[in-house]
Amino acid sequence: MKQIYILKGLDCANCALKLERKLQKIDGVESCQINFLAEKMTIDLNDNAVDKVFTTCKNFEDGVSLKRIK
Template identity: 50%
Template sequence: MQKKFKIEVDCANCAAKIEQAIQKLPGVNSASVSFMAQKMVLDAEDDKFDEVLKAAVKAAKRVEPDFEIEL
C-alpha cells in the first residue's frame, strides 16, 4: 500500500536524513520525503501499514523533533 502525507520539515538535509531512516525500517518497501513539496510518500506492507507509519513518524522525530505529519 502506498500513501501520501503532507508533512512539515525544516530543511532539505533533514528531509534526506528522515528518508534514509524510514527506508531502513522493517516493513517499508520504499519511502520518499520531499522538502520542496513538503510531502512524504510511504509504501509499506498492507497488513502492517499503521505499525510502519507509527515507526516512521518516530524515526522522523528522532532526526528532527519539529517534524509534523498530517494523518
C-alpha cells in the same frame, strides 16, 4: 500500501534526505520519498510499520508534523 503525508517542520533539504534514508531502513517500509520543497512524503509500507514511521519522524527533529492525505 501506498500513503501520502504532508510533512512539515523539517529544517533543510539535507535533513529531508537523512530522514528519507532513515525511513527506508525501517522493516516493512518498501519505499519512501520525501519532497522537501513540496512538504510531501510518499511512502509504501505495511500496517505494522506505521507506528515506527511516526515515532521516527517525531524524534527526528523538533516540530516535525505528519498529516496523512492519502
